[in-house]
Amino acid sequence: MTVEDEIEIMGQRLNDKIRKIYGRSLxxxxxxxxxxxxxxxxxxxxxNPIYDIERFGLHIVASPRHADMLLVTGPVTRNMExxxxxxxxxxxAPKLVAAMGSCACNGGIFGDTYASMGGVDxxxxxxxxxxxxxxxxxxxxxxxxxxxxxxxxKISKTEVKS
Amino acid sequence: MxxxxxxxxxxxxxxxxxxxxxxxxxxxxxxxxxIVKMCDHIYHHLDIPLVCIFATxxxxxxxxxxxxxxxxxxxxxxxxxxxIDIDGKNPGYPSITNxxxxxxxxxxxxxxxxxxxxxxxxxxxxxxNFEDWPAGIHPLRKDFDIKTKPPRVEGEYVYRRVEGEGxxxxxxxxxxxxxxxxxxxxxxxAGEPIINLxxxxxxxxxGVEKLFENISLDKAVFLAERISGDNSVAHAVAFCQAMExxxxxxxxxxxxHVRTILLELERIYNHIGDIAGIATDVAFSFGAAHANKLKExxxxxxxxITGSRLLRGMNTIGGVRRDIGSSKDEIxxxxxxxxxxxxxxxxxxxxxxxxxxxxxxxxxxxxxxxKGLHVVGPVGRASGIDRDTxxxxxxxxxxxxxxxxxxxxxxxxxARTVVRGDEICESIALIEQALWSLPExxxxxxxxxxxxxxxxxxxxxxxxxxxxxIRTCGNKIERCKVRDPSFCNWLSIEYAVLDNIxxxxxxxxxxxxxxxxxxxx
Ligand code: SF4
Numbered sequence: 001m002t003v004e005d006e007i008e009i010m011g012q013r014l015n016d017k018i019r020k021i022y023g024r025s026l027x028x029x030x031x032x033x034x035x036x037x038x039x040x041x042x043x044x045x046x047x048n049p050i051y052d053i054e055r056f057g058l059h060i061v062a063s064p065r066h067a068d069m070l071l072v073t074g075p076v077t078r079n080m081e082x083x084x085x086x087x088x089x090x091x092x093a094p095k096l097v098a099a100m101g102s103c104a105c106n107g108g109i110f111g112d113t114y115a116s117m118g119g120v121d122x123x124x125x126x127x128x129x130x131x132x133x134x135x136x137x138x139x140x141x142x143x144x145x146x147x148x149x150x151x152x153x154k155i156s157k158t159e160v161k162s
Numbered sequence: 163m164x165x166x167x168x169x170x171x172x173x174x175x176x177x178x179x180x181x182x183x184x185x186x187x188x189x190x191x192x193x194x195x196x197i198v199k200m201c202d203h204i205y206h207h208l209d210i211p212l213v214c215i216f217a218t219x220x221x222x223x224x225x226x227x228x229x230x231x232x233x234x235x236x237x238x239x240x241x242x243x244x245x246i247d248i249d250g251k252n253p254g255y256p257s258i259t260n261x262x263x264x265x266x267x268x269x270x271x272x273x274x275x276x277x278x279x280x281x282x283x284x285x286x287x288x289x290x291n292f293e294d295w296p297a298g299i300h301p302l303r304k305d306f307d308i309k310t311k312p313p314r315v316e317g318e319y320v321y322r323r324v325e326g327e328g329x330x331x332x333x334x335x336x337x338x339x340x341x342x343x344x345x346x347x348x349x350x351x352a353g354e355p356i357i358n359l360x361x362x363x364x365x366x367x368x369g370v371e372k373l374f375e376n377i378s379l380d381k382a383v384f385l386a387e388r389i390s391g392d393n394s395v396a397h398a399v400a401f402c403q404a405m406e407x408x409x410x411x412x413x414x415x416x417x418x419h420v421r422t423i424l425l426e427l428e429r430i431y432n433h434i435g436d437i438a439g440i441a442t443d444v445a446f447s448f449g450a451a452h453a454n455k456l457k458e459x460x461x462x463x464x465x466x467i468t469g470s471r472l473l474r475g476m477n478t479i480g481g482v483r484r485d486i487g488s489s490k491d492e493i494x495x496x497x498x499x500x501x502x503x504x505x506x507x508x509x510x511x512x513x514x515x516x517x518x519x520x521x522x523x524x525x526x527x528x529x530x531x532x533k534g535l536h537v538v539g540p541v542g543r544a545s546g547i548d549r550d551t552x553x554x555x556x557x558x559x560x561x562x563x564x565x566x567x568x569x570x571x572x573x574x575x576x577a578r579t580v581v582r583g584d585e586i587c588e589s590i591a592l593i594e595q596a597l598w599s600l601p602e603x604x605x606x607x608x609x610x611x612x613x614x615x616x617x618x619x620x621x622x623x624x625x626x627x628x629x630x631x632i633r634t635c636g637n638k639i640e641r642c643k644v645r646d647p648s649f650c651n652w653l654s655i656e657y658a659v660l661d662n663i664x665x666x667x668x669x670x671x672x673x674x675x676x677x678x679x680x681x682x683x
Contacts, residue, residue: 003462030341034366037679038391038472041435043341045461048454062339079292079365080344083336109385113308114301115369134391136471 003050003138010141011056017148018057021155022068025057026148029067029091033084033120034110035074039101039134043071051137058144064088069096069147071140075103075116076123088124094154098147099126100140102133127151163188163240166208170242174200185407186240186555187618194246194255197231202261204233204242211236211536211549214629215268216643217276219304221250227278229255232618232629236554241618248278257283264536267649275302275371290364290682293317301372308372324350324358332664336365340668343678347667354663359656363682370683374642379405379479379612382639386630387474390646390680392435395421395428396623397644397680398477403557404619404632405479409612415601417481418559422596423493424473424482425558425621426589431460432624432675433540433582433589434504439672440579441511444520452507456500463496481606490597501590508583521575525658525670528573537654538647539626541674544581545573551622563595575673611637623647625675646680 018026030043046053047060061067064087076084088097099120102108107118120126127150130143167188171178177200180191192200204210214232221227226247233242248255257280259265269280270289277300280286288295294314300306324331329352336344344365350358370389374382386401387394399421406413438453461471467489468476476482486493511517527537532545542549550567552560568584570577616633626647633640651674658670 031337032343032366034368035343035679036388036391037343037677038388038394038474040341040343041392041472044435045458048458049451050455050458060341064337074366075368077366077368079367080336083344083365087337109381109388110368110370110373113369113373114306114310114312115367115372133388133474134472136465 014145015056027061027067028069029064030071033074033080034077039073042134045137064090071098072120073100075107075110096127098128100130105129163238189243191245198256201258205262214645217272239555254279254281263534293319356659359659366679366682374639390677393623395424395473396621400619400621400628400630404617404630407617408615413481414604416603417605419596420482421558426593429589429624436675443668480609524575526573527658531657540581544570544577546571551627578673648677648681
């Protein structure tokens, strides 16, 4: 299977989910909390004509206030902790957080030091972890799909409670 | 080289305490009172660029801190390193920034990480430790444990203020609108034109240099690859070369060729990405889509031949970990297609008036500014600085190949785009030469023990001159200084944007192609 075929199949599944839960599209704000920038290379790849995630209803937006989901990369550095928190608080609920890359998952090679706080879940709640260093674009799309499934659960739980 | 050293010796004889040479590095230990004069002399009079300043904490063995000033003698593939001793109890030493502007950030970095004070520095504010970092704690000192978490304290960072009628400030970042890394920009604007820009970085400071001292050698290569992710190969090669130099290893010729191929593949995808970014930022989506597709083609080729889209995990101390010889035909075929498409892309871009209008004369960096700040890489070359580590300090297999180093004088966004475009064509030709002449044999030699010692490693990454200085002791890294090209180039943006309008800032920024992570580390 070529990359293009893979993306087509995964993208369609993703699109169905997004339609079901969000009506039409999912808005993502990417936050670099201290990554090495390779994760950003792959986030940018998602928008190139091969993956073109826009066609599946995924939009990368400019402000957390417009976002349904935060896609966070990198270990959280001491110097970025506050900015990440502010961004999280600026995102309207119900919100999803995806930790992208080994660093975001648990600090990765940068670990827990004077300058790095470790994984994203040390600072804000994380719904889904996308491993890889950096994860391939296919893995990111798969991770987003899992995250949306989580939101489905989150919503149905609140419905049961209320 | 000897004549230069002799002339320095003659001039400063009674201030030089010790001279030692190892391979192409000459170390001169000098008295700290004379350092300003000597740096000024070497930099301005002998016209030898200062490529790095770093400190080491040697209190345990010798009772001193040391500050090293690395000068690159390009014509002779050699380095001169001046060294001064600084007593921990009296941590002041003369700042050279007033004479050599390129020293600015280095001295502030050393102040934060080692607590050594550059006396007379024109801007002694903090650089890496933010205002909430307690005074008197310096992470690269040997008595600082990497796991320490100093408490956050109250403090304020004071920006330069520009005042006057109609002047207002635009603060941007650290979280930006696009998918880019974090950093803060503060514009002072009067109407549309920018009259001042102050950048504030080091949001992504991850303590890399300290980490090097705390991990095993086999992990260290992986850490080097993750200093600036899109320059993984260049960092890994510079790191490995420093280690190999310490160990006195000569890696197999086949490994040298493979490294050359990887380095050039990295340059190609980075440069195409930068060109794509410029097309995006002038809202020429059609051109951007073409360029991004081309970049993806290279990334997929990378994955097919190395298993990693960003060419990671290929380098190791002693050579490379995977042979790419069997992919020769695939690489050649794909590159010829990429080359053809790329030429078409450049024709398209340069014949689009809406794009040309935005990039010509935009974001000028004049030659004297570029020289004064020691701007490196394609950005420097677009401002008339004819330097390229591949030619001036040949490493890997570059000595064996013919290639041109494109240079331009204009210094604007257009010139930088042209230089990058020409470099891509040179890179493709280099890979072809390396593949056609790929020697038979092993791809690595065993490197179990690294002897105690120190050496420089260097490499021309897609962004420019990348420098490592490593000291090993007992099969561990005692100090690893990393100087990413972005550390030199970031300050040039404050000049490049002057008198340009705010909407042109993203284009200028993209054309400089700066790494935040590599800078902040
Ligand atoms: S996960 Fe890997 S690629 Fe992503 S930021 Fe961390 S080191 Fe870089």
